[in-house]
Amino acid sequence: MPQALIFDVFGTVVDWRGSITREIRSLANNKGIHLNAGQFANDWRSGYQPAMNRVRQGDLPWLNIDGLHRIILDDLKKKYGLEHLSEAETDVLNRSWHRLKPWPDSVRGLRRLKKGYTISPLSNGNFSLLNNMAKNSGLPWDCIISAELFGHYKPDPETYLGAAKLLDLPPEEVMLCAAHKDDLLAAQACGLRTAFIKRPKEFPPSMNIDLSTDARFDLNAESIIDLANQLNV
Amino acid sequence: MPQALIFDVFGTVVDWRGSITREIRSLANNKGIHLNAGQFANDWRSGYQPAMNRVRQGDLPWLNIDGLHRIILDDLKKKYGLEHLSEAETDVLNRSWHRLKPWPDSVRGLRRLKKGYTISPLSNGNFSLLNNMAKNSGLPWDCIISAELFGHYKPDPETYLGAAKLLDLPPEEVMLCAAHKDDLLAAQACGLRTAFIKRPKEFPPSMNIDLSTDARFDLNAESIIDLANQLNV
Numbered sequence: 003m004p005q006a007l008i009f010d011v012f013g014t015v016v017d018w019r020g021s022i023t024r025e026i027r028s029l030a031n032n033k034g035i036h037l038n039a040g041q042f043a044n045d046w047r048s049g050y051q052p053a054m055n056r057v058r059q060g061d062l063p064w065l066n067i068d069g070l071h072r073i074i075l076d077d078l079k080k081k082y083g084l085e086h087l088s089e090a091e092t093d094v095l096n097r098s099w100h101r102l103k104p105w106p107d108s109v110r111g112l113r114r115l116k117k118g119y120t121i122s123p124l125s126n127g128n129f130s131l132l133n134n135m136a137k138n139s140g141l142p143w144d145c146i147i148s149a150e151l152f153g154h155y156k157p158d159p160e161t162y163l164g165a166a167k168l169l170d171l172p173p174e175e176v177m178l179c180a181a182h183k184d185d186l187l188a189a190q191a192c193g194l195r196t197a198f199i200k201r202p203k204e205f206p207p208s209m210n211i212d213l214s215t216d217a218r219f220d221l222n223a224e225s226i227i228d229l230a231n232q233l234n235v
Numbered sequence: 236m237p238q239a240l241i242f243d244v245f246g247t248v249v250d251w252r253g254s255i256t257r258e259i260r261s262l263a264n265n266k267g268i269h270l271n272a273g274q275f276a277n278d279w280r281s282g283y284q285p286a287m288n289r290v291r292q293g294d295l296p297w298l299n300i301d302g303l304h305r306i307i308l309d310d311l312k313k314k315y316g317l318e319h320l321s322e323a324e325t326d327v328l329n330r331s332w333h334r335l336k337p338w339p340d341s342v343r344g345l346r347r348l349k350k351g352y353t354i355s356p357l358s359n360g361n362f363s364l365l366n367n368m369a370k371n372s373g374l375p376w377d378c379i380i381s382a383e384l385f386g387h388y389k390p391d392p393e394t395y396l397g398a399a400k401l402l403d404l405p406p407e408e409v410m411l412c413a414a415h416k417d418d419l420l421a422a423q424a425c426g427l428r429t430a431f432i433k434r435p436k437e438f439p440p441s442m443n444i445d446l447s448t449d450a451r452f453d454l455n456a457e458s459i460i461d462l463a464n465q466l467n468v
Binding site: 068120128129130132133136137143144145146150151168169170171 | 301353361362363365366369370376377378379383384401402403404
């Protein structure tokens, strides 16, 4: 049995797409600008894998996610007619990722899991982002484990093994809980246990994300509350 | 005003001397061994600064506090007639530092402070030690910041500045809260704010520790609850 449950955050614990769409829409309304807020959110998120790859390949120095989000945002401002945002407004917008809202089951599910397990994020989000998000939304983490602590982004093995080492647990006593199969498979290759949390609303239906129950994982859950049920806490 | 309060732990938040004394006394009673448990606790703690210095000077490779405690304990076992403890018993004893009990005001004071501030340890204790201690005792940290994250022990500046950087705050928006003036002065030299928490029972009265109110610090408090009062939360 696992001693610690570590969670992917963007998409698994919080609804980045809905939260970012709402922030962009509100800003655009205040500025009297017409734009497709949902598309903006998708574009912002789509820029994130290529930006992490530029860090991974040494094309960019280590930058945390606030830094990567800002690089992508500076491009999107031009594309969406937001060039005239001030530096302060741009910074506030960039930190909308610190204010992502949890899925409806997340806080209640995590509170239950915390009674039986150490619960922590294992996210590419930077430490302060994860801390601010938890303060804003009441995510009851025991501790914050960010890719920033290792200077490596998931799915690099340094992140999964680094989390287990910080917790002083063998990998098989740590379970990654995530909505993304590639993340889970990378953790599994490092010897961690895995729980797939289905999040059908993370991406638009048109993207045909694979949400099927998958026997490769130790657990498959419909929500974090369902995970707590399956783990008997 | 500070945005984050970071706490020294051993002595400031938890009573290491009372907790270790009780663990040693209980073990000795179970084994039918006569020893001075309070002296054992003091000896164990006294070995810790020299051991950290050996790491700092490169005489030992980086070892976390569990590792340093174990080196000291292996010597003390001989001195106190505990050579016959098994490896498993020795490991359980070494982890008594994961089970240190909070001072009576700590949990209540931290719960109040958490409403207005990010609260975190900044301790030389390793990450898993601090996490286990919080789980055992209900210390309501927002996150865990350990010297282990920086590969440096307090009072090295990398620890204070590293904590501020992880929290994405300028040093002057971070306040170190500690019962030890040398720790506070080192943080102050890095630009952090400081709160002195008086802990007259940490050391035996015979040691004549300087517990005087000190105008060099931003705040002087009689307890963590008093700190919450002074910070109006």
